[in-house]
Amino acid sequence: xxxxxYKNPYLQFVxxxxxxxxxxxxxxxxxxKVSHITTLGGTFIFAIAALGLNLLLGYxxxxxxxxxxxxxxxxxxxxxxTVDLGLPFELALILSVVIPTLLGILVGLxxxxxxxxxxxxxxxxxxxxxxxxxxxxDFFTNGFSGKTADYPTLLGFFTxxxxxxxxxxxxVMIVIMILTYNLVNxxxxxxxxxxxxxxxxxxxxxxxxxxxxxxxxxxxxxxxxVAGVLYVHFIRYSYPTVWNMGLSLNFLAMIVIxxxxxxxxxLLGTFIVFAVPDLxxxxxxxxxxxxxxxxxVLIILVIIxxxxxLIFAGRDIKKLFTKKKEVK
Amino acid sequence: xGTFLQVILRSLETGSLYALxxxxxxxxxxxxxxxxxxxxxxxxxNTFVVTYFFMNWGLPLGVAILLGxxxxxxxxxxxxxxxxxxxxxxxxxxxxxxxxxxxxxxxxITPVLFxxxxxxxxxxIEQGNLSILGADISYNGLFNIVFGILIMVGLFxxxxxxxxxxxxxxxxxxxxxxxxxxxxxETVTLGAWAVAGALGVxxxxxxxxxxxxxxxxxxxIQVNALVxxxxxxxxxxxxxxxxxxxxxxxxxxxLYYVSSVWGGQIxxxxxxxxxxxxxxxxxxKKIVKKV
Numbered sequence: 001x002x003x004x005x006y007k008n009p010y011l012q013f014v015x016x017x018x019x020x021x022x023x024x025x026x027x028x029x030x031x032x033k034v035s036h037i038t039t040l041g042g043t044f045i046f047a048i049a050a051l052g053l054n055l056l057l058g059y060x061x062x063x064x065x066x067x068x069x070x071x072x073x074x075x076x077x078x079x080x081x082t083v084d085l086g087l088p089f090e091l092a093l094i095l096s097v098v099i100p101t102l103l104g105i106l107v108g109l110x111x112x113x114x115x116x117x118x119x120x121x122x123x124x125x126x127x128x129x130x131x132x133x134x135x136x137x138d139f140f141t142n143g144f145s146g147k148t149a150d151y152p153t154l155l156g157f158f159t160x161x162x163x164x165x166x167x168x169x170x171x172v173m174i175v176i177m178i179l180t181y182n183l184v185n186x187x188x189x190x191x192x193x194x195x196x197x198x199x200x201x202x203x204x205x206x207x208x209x210x211x212x213x214x215x216x217x218x219x220x221x222x223x224x225x226v227a228g229v230l231y232v233h234f235i236r237y238s239y240p241t242v243w244n245m246g247l248s249l250n251f252l253a254m255i256v257i258x259x260x261x262x263x264x265x266x267l268l269g270t271f272i273v274f275a276v277p278d279l280x281x282x283x284x285x286x287x288x289x290x291x292x293x294x295x296x297v298l299i300i301l302v303i304i305x306x307x308x309x310l311i312f313a314g315r316d317i318k319k320l321f322t323k324k325k326e327v328k
Numbered sequence: 329x330g331t332f333l334q335v336i337l338r339s340l341e342t343g344s345l346y347a348l349x350x351x352x353x354x355x356x357x358x359x360x361x362x363x364x365x366x367x368x369x370x371x372x373x374n375t376f377v378v379t380y381f382f383m384n385w386g387l388p389l390g391v392a393i394l395l396g397x398x399x400x401x402x403x404x405x406x407x408x409x410x411x412x413x414x415x416x417x418x419x420x421x422x423x424x425x426x427x428x429x430x431x432x433x434x435x436x437i438t439p440v441l442f443x444x445x446x447x448x449x450x451x452x453i454e455q456g457n458l459s460i461l462g463a464d465i466s467y468n469g470l471f472n473i474v475f476g477i478l479i480m481v482g483l484f485x486x487x488x489x490x491x492x493x494x495x496x497x498x499x500x501x502x503x504x505x506x507x508x509x510x511x512x513x514e515t516v517t518l519g520a521w522a523v524a525g526a527l528g529v530x531x532x533x534x535x536x537x538x539x540x541x542x543x544x545x546x547x548x549i550q551v552n553a554l555v556x557x558x559x560x561x562x563x564x565x566x567x568x569x570x571x572x573x574x575x576x577x578x579x580x581x582x583l584y585y586v587s588s589v590w591g592g593q594i595x596x597x598x599x600x601x602x603x604x605x606x607x608x609x610x611x612x613k614k615i616v617k618k619v
Contacts (some may be wrong), residue, residue: 063428110600113607120363120424121554122603125596128551136589245547246435249428256425289436294580298434303422303429304414 002226004018009181017174020044024163033218038235041166045230047270050254051180051263052223057252058261059184059192060216066107066123066252069130070221073100074228076134076141079149079238089152089233097225099269104221105214119217127248134240146239149232165234172230176223177263184261192216237268246292250274257302259309260290271283272298329394330462335584337465337473338576343576344476348531349546349553350560350568351480352524358500359513359520359561360412361422366430368550370407372529372543373434374400376442378533379449379541389452396529404525408518435543449536472534479530483523485566496520552579559599561612570610574597 020040027034049071056062074096081092089162111122134141141147152168153159160168183189191212194202203209232238258269275290302309349367356364378396381387389397407430415423420442456467487493498506499516507513530544539545551566556575560567575595583591 057421061419061426063421107600110604113604118558118603120365121558122600124551125555125600129593132590132593207575246432249432252428253432287437291436292432293436295427296434296436299429299432300396300411300426301450303418303426304411307422 010178013177013181014173016177017170018268020170021167036279037162037166039275041162041169041234042231043270043275044169045227045234046192046274047253047267048173048176048230048302049224049227050251050266050270051176052220052227053251054255054260054262055180055184056216056220057255059189059196060213061196062112062213062217063120063252064123064217064220065120065245065252066104066127066130067220067224067247068243068245068247069123070100070104071224071228071231071247072134072238072240073103073130074225075232075238075243076147076287077233078229079147080140082152083147083149084234089154093226093229096229099220100225100228101218101222102130105218108217108221109215112210112217124245127245129245131240134243141238141240144240146237147232148237150236153231162234169230169234170224176226178213180263188212188215250295253299256308257295257298257310259311260307262309262311265309265311269309272310332583333461334465335580337343337463337469338461339577339580340473340573341469341576342467342580343573344473345535345549346530346552346556346576347480347481347569347572348476348527348534349549350563350572351483352531353553353557354525354562354565354568354581355496355520355558358565359496359503360408360517361420361503362412362415362427363420363554364427364524365405365424365550365554366427366434367528367553368546369431369434369438369543370403371400371524371532371549372541372546373438374403374525374529375532375536375545376438376447378529379536380442380448382449389450393452393529395525396533400525400529401522402413404523404594405518408521411497412517412521413514417480437464438543446540446542449533449541451537452533468537475530476534479527484566492519501507502582552576555596555599558603559609561609563608565613567609567611574610581612 009037021057023032023040024037026032027037049067053064053067056064075097077099078092081087081095082089087095107122107126111119135143137143151160151162151165156167184192191202194205194207195209195212199209254269254273255266256269257272258267259265273295277287277294306313330590346364349371352371353364353367354558356362357365374396377399380394381392381395382389385392403535410429411426412423415426415551420427451466452469453466457464458467458470458574495506495511495516496519498509498511499513503513506516531549535545535549552575553572556570556571558571559574560569578598579592581597582594586594
């Protein structure tokens with residue numbers, strides 16, 4: 001049995017990474033605007049958090065409305081550790097991912113013990129608590145005036161700038177994509193898939209429901225935290241208003257529109273929700289509101305008519321054509 | 329004693345706001361099995377409609393509110409007809425996501441129609457205070473408390489004592505069987521969305537004078553109403569209402585006596601802890617799932 005080399009999923013991820021890394025060169029050559037690098041970097045950061053939510057929603061059918069809250073928490077932690085305490089970036093990264101994740105596990109433990117439907121409401125309440133914390137906990141978050149951070153310094157001497165930070169983000173995203181691929185094709189993915197089919201049946205097969213739901217939620221929180229850390233060191237500020245309900249809803253839109261349980265779908269969805277309005281629609285009046293309406297309508301349409309998400313559109317169209325040929 | 333009573337009276341006022349919200353959410357949940365996250369923003373939209381008629385057309389507040397209620401009923405019916413009715417085959421999670429999508433649509437449309445500036449809506453009863461045992465409450469606050477309770481008593485009377493109520497309860501307990509028995513379940517669901525919309529705009533108009541009419545007008549009420557539904561349990565109509573008043577009172581007591589900044593957040597955490605010990609809410613029972 002010979003598998004073609006270009007069909008190797010790991011190679012595909014790496015190729016995608018190389019492709020995305022070429023973009024700053026295009027910008028240097030003057031083919032695209034330099035500001036687009038910021039947009040694209042932001043897109044990939046959001047894609048990381050969306051990947052985590054996709055693990056949770058796509059595989060275990062649980063909705064979290066706290067993605068933005070946990071992401072913001074990690075962002076503030078990282079800014080606090082690197083700027084106020086002067087810790088090295090690597091240590092700050094680890095701490096700012098571990099602390100929100102532990103908090104997420106605590107929230108998950110409380111709400112998942114009850115019923116899946118409660119997680120959405122519990123995370124909504126937690127998001128409210130966090131929003132208030134960001135606004136009021138002055139010495140830590142600097143309140144409404146916002147917290148600033150710098151581009152990170154790797155290994156103590158390698159200080160990044162915008163372009164190198166962009167490379168760093170792409171690298172992290174590709175690593176996380178590969179990690180996600182391994183997770184969902186390994187034991188965890190199989191258990192979650194079985195749970196999605198039938199909770200009772202999977203329980204009878206020896207899948208611990210609470211444990212696996214909790215792992216999925218913890219992973220979603222950890223991914224969001226990584227994204228938060230990258231965000232604060234790439235955009236270099238963090239306001240309480242960034243981490244609102246609207247952002248959590250946008251994450252939901254990204255994965256639903258792009259495709260549940262699909263890694264590339266998540267990236268596509270993030271691109272549609274986050275980058276397309278920023279890159280192409282900015283000239284229109286009320287473009288913020290209109291892109292929001294568009295995302296909302298897309299969510300509803302995709303859920304009702306095309307539950308697999310737009311990433312499968314290409315394949316389905318292809319199928320349509322080949323079928324027609326066969327009929328002839 | 330005076331301050332304590334004052335805090336309690338204020339809590340009853342906010343409690344009735346939360347209760348109206350919670351009632352709207354539970355009516356929809358029981359009849360169409362949707363956890364409606366968009367209840368608050370739809371109410372916010374209709375409050376904008378009221379404000380628009382009041383400010384731009386110069387209509388009396390009462391007439392504007394009536395028009396707002398009509399608009400709420402129309403919007404509720406439209407949501408059911410255009411969106412929710414087509415989600416019969418969608419999973420429960422999918423339906424939740426659909427209502428989250430509705431939030432985005434409404435939040436996007438509202439500023440396009442009504443502008444981005446915060447608007448003001450006056451109280452229904454402008455002046456006057458009542459003193460009871462050293463506690464002051466405005467006539468408007470008193471009106472909100474009494475009116476909220478009256479609406480709820482009326483709704484529960486309809487639910488428990490009339491044929492329409494029987495149809496709603498039959499739909500709520502088992503839609504399929506109800507349909508077999510000749511209950512027009514689609515009309516019942518449609519009515520539920522209309523009633524919920526009306527409840528929403530009423531709570532919106534009550535809440536508006538406390539702040540200003542903005543996109544975030546109903547956020548707090550929406551979150552508290554959802555938490556109230558969880559606290560009261562999803563299985564009864566009255567549980568969420570009890571939950572809403574508990575949240576109203578508990579929140580204000582914590583805000584006044586414990587911390588004016590963190591009171592609300594402490595309450596959420598207390599409720600989460602409470603749910604660990606009573607997972608199905610105050611009056612809820614465990615739902616037995618059949619395989």
